[in-house]
Amino acid sequence: MRDRPGATKINKPDPDVRRILERAELEGIELIRFLYADHGGVTRGKAASRSRLAERLGTGIGHTVAMMAMNILDQLQEVEEMGPVGEVRIVPDPATFVPLPYAPGAAAMLSDLRLPDGSPWAACSRTFLKDAVAELASDGHHILAAFEPEFTLGRRLPDPAGGPDRLVPLDDTLCYAATGFDTAHDYTIKLMHALETQGLRVEHYHPELGPGQQEMSIRPAPALRAADNHVLYRETVRGVALRNQMWATLAPKPLADQAGNGAHLHLSLWSDTRNLFAEGSEVRDWFIGGLLAHLPALTALTCGSVNSFRRLGPRLWSSAYAVYGPDNREAAVRICSPLGESGEPNLELKPSDSSANPYLSLGAVIHAGLDGVRRRLDPGEPVGIDPDTVPGRYPRLPSSLDQALDALEADELLMEALGPLRRSAYLAVKRSESAAFAAKDPAYELFHHMRVF
Known part of the structure; x- marks a missing residue:
């Protein structure tokens, strides 16, 4: 697939990708949730449609840096480098792909938060554990x-x-x-x-x-x-x-x-x-x-x-x-x-x-x-x-x-x-x-x- 102009390629080709795309097609998966845990302990995320999944597995989904400064009351805190300016990508781990049996038509992947150039972001909690x-x-x-x-x-x-x-x-x-x-x-x-x-x-x-x-x-x-x-x-x-x-x-x-x-x-x-x-x-x-x-x-x-x-x-x-x-x-x-x-x-x-x-x-x-x-x-x-x-x-x-x-x-x-x-x-x-x-x-x-x- 040719990348569209301006797209940022995050992941290298992964052997799980073809399996994910085939499984999504066979099982009628329409939305794939890219999930992460924030500093409040809340599970948050965005979802990619099946039609854009192949691309999003590579680029991730764009996300504001500010969300890692949000508390459990959805009150945004003032944290340097987590204001209205700045972007990260919610980048899924293909090895974690699972259809959600309680939500027909949906699947999920656990995700890292990375900078637009693909490097780890210093506030990503999954990276902390890694x-x-x-x-x-x-x-x-x-x-x-x-x-x-x-x-x-x-x-x-x-x-x-x-x-x-x-x-x-x-x-x-x-x-x-x-x-x-x-x-x-x-x-x-x-x-x-x-x-x-x-x-x-x-x-x-x-x-x-x-x-x-x-x-x-x-x-x-x-x-x-x-x-x-x-x-x-x-x-x-x-x-x-x-x-x-x-x-x-x-x-x-x-x-x-x-x-x-x-x-x-x-x-x-x-x-x-x-x-x-x-x-x-x-x-x-x-x-x-x-x-x-x-x-x-x-x-x-x-x-x-x-x-x-x-x-x-x-x-x-x-x-x-x-x-x-x-x-x-x-x-x-x-x-x-x-x-x-x-x-x-x-x-x-x-x-x-x-x-x-x-x-x-x-x-x-x-x-x-x-x-x-x-x-x-x-x-x-x-x-x-x-x-x-x-x-x-x-x-x-x-x-x-x-x-x-x-x-x-x-x-x-x-x-x-x-x-x-x-x-x-x-x-x-x-x-x-x-x-x-x-x-x-x-x-x-x-x-x-x-x-x-």
């Missing part, structure tokens, strides 16, 4: 990871008193109760099929603690794929609900008096085919030491919203203290027991939820853990009790987004890893969200997080 993976590989390591998301299923209804819409949960069944399987059965079967169709292998499902709360976990994958999977997971959970006249939210705390929704991050560190988190491993302990050393700052990226800190409280099984321990579900870092002889040891980071940008979240975790390995940081003694039962003994995690952002600004390693443009934009966006919700009542906060995530 760079972290490359840094890890320089030491001969790679990560397998999976987010473990919870979400609340119900219906979005007008408030009789005239306030913001309310989320009315699907049921009021008990935690893990067998009746909970039945009330959500039709939805969960459709969700499982939709995830599997997109290549996200479902591991297990159960009704969770809060009214309408669900958990469906997927198998681990290499780091970039794991973050891509989480974007697709979030979109699928909500998309399947909407197609069935329901509403699903992965917001950390959509109902103030009920259980929160986490997205605990499970990960293991590998060298070739050897899991470095085996029991008694010094490397595992050093990695934990890095996580704990940077954990106050990490929470600004792994728990990326005002609403997140309603969930992170003592005795909520969500972690409120910067401690670790074997199978301690009140510890920020849990050493998980392998399942059976074939199970692989892994760590679970509990202060993590779906309001975070998964590329920034996982990338920052990699940088923190790698710092621990390189400096051989001692994590101290594991904690085998609920840390809240010994007041004042263990370090408390930040209790607000502002506290977490203060810790992030003071963390030289993570600030350096983020780089000048990305960190200035992220801090501006998140500070603005903190200020905006502080000026409103809790109902306003709960509604907007339920609506967005």
Whole structure:
């Protein structure tokens, strides 16, 4: 194909391109969504028509730089180099092409944000994770990871008193109760099929603690794929609900008096085919030491919203203290027991939820853990009790987004890893969200997080 005058060629010919074009034709795909995650944690994007797909796979779709300075209320923040002047391209990764089973006629690809000349843009979050993976590989390591998301299923209804819409949960069944399987059965079967169709292998499902709360976990994958999977997971959970006249939210705390929704991050560190988190491993302990050393700052990226800190409280099984321990579900870092002889040891980071940008979240975790390995940081003694039962003994995690952002600004390693443009934009966006919700009542906060995530 001859490029039209002025077109910018971004990608080199890719073996996946012909397959994508043929599949789009055969499956009647009309619109292909090019998706990315912004600094607010929102999945955004644009869509190419099938008739222009071949060209857009090469050029990407034009996009204003300002969108990476937008918060979750669609309020644009003043960030240098992210104003009305400037252009990036939403450039899809052909290897991520998936038809969307809950949206007939549509497909999606996860995308990078690049400059018009094709070079990486310093504010692209997917590139941040790619760079972290490359840094890890320089030491001969790679990560397998999976987010473990919870979400609340119900219906979005007008408030009789005239306030913001309310989320009315699907049921009021008990935690893990067998009746909970039945009330959500039709939805969960459709969700499982939709995830599997997109290549996200479902591991297990159960009704969770809060009214309408669900958990469906997927198998681990290499780091970039794991973050891509989480974007697709979030979109699928909500998309399947909407197609069935329901509403699903992965917001950390959509109902103030009920259980929160986490997205605990499970990960293991590998060298070739050897899991470095085996029991008694010094490397595992050093990695934990890095996580704990940077954990106050990490929470600004792994728990990326005002609403997140309603969930992170003592005795909520969500972690409120910067401690670790074997199978301690009140510890920020849990050493998980392998399942059976074939199970692989892994760590679970509990202060993590779906309001975070998964590329920034996982990338920052990699940088923190790698710092621990390189400096051989001692994590101290594991904690085998609920840390809240010994007041004042263990370090408390930040209790607000502002506290977490203060810790992030003071963390030289993570600030350096983020780089000048990305960190200035992220801090501006998140500070603005903190200020905006502080000026409103809790109902306003709960509604907007339920609506967005």
